[in-house]
């Protein structure tokens with residue numbers, strides 16, 4: 001059974017303060033315990049204002065490595081690039097922001113390259129923060145020909161390439177993503193989402209667990225650690 005704790009907020013400002021506080025605490029604890037922190041952060045529209053709050057926190061940024069939990073196979077100057085948004089906010093603070101995606105017509109080859117890049121990092125991540133799309137995808141684990149590869153990758157495989165089917169309307173491009181195994185290896189997992197439609201979808205996915213038809217349900221069903229879910233209505 002998925003052990004999930006919901007944290008509800010009145011608005012996005014309150015949500016941002018709380019999530020930024022939690023992430024800051026995870027970073028400080030990791031640096032205290034191991035001298036460094038590794039965190040995987042989502043892309044999309046939801047996290048931007050939370051990153052702005054987090055960036056104002058006094059944290060040991062020079063000891064923090066940030067990777068996107070997934071990225072789109074686009075040039076780094078594209079507005080669709082997840083790593084570009086992270087780099088813009090966190091590199092000026094001294095954090096190390098590492099891309100995982102390369103522009104490549106062959107998404108599976110891009111996945112192999114992402115996996116090789118991640119192999120160099122001290123694992124596991126201290127945090128994997130997940131978002132969720134309105135279609136129930138998380139990170140870039142989408143229905144399509146690569147779904148099983150992302151969900152059931154061999155142990156130790158950290159990233160794969162994904163061709164979503166159908167393509168999401170807001171960023172209709174191939175992706176690379178952390179695998180379910182890589183996500184579940186994290187010391188902490190948090191999900192951040194807004195809106196009633198997404199809440200309903202996630203509640204159903206959690207209820208269905210391993211039988212869920214949604215990627216997020218299939219991912220979270222394997223979690224052994226408790227999951228924090230942060231939500232506000234709008």
Ligand SMILES: O=C1O[C@H](COP(=O)(O)O)[C@@H](O)[C@H](O)[C@H]1O
Nearest residue numbers: 042043044045046131132133139
């Ligand atoms: O494509 C993506 O979408 C999800 C959800 O994004 P949102 O805009 O609905 O918040 C995101 O978590 C993922 O990292 C991103 O690549």
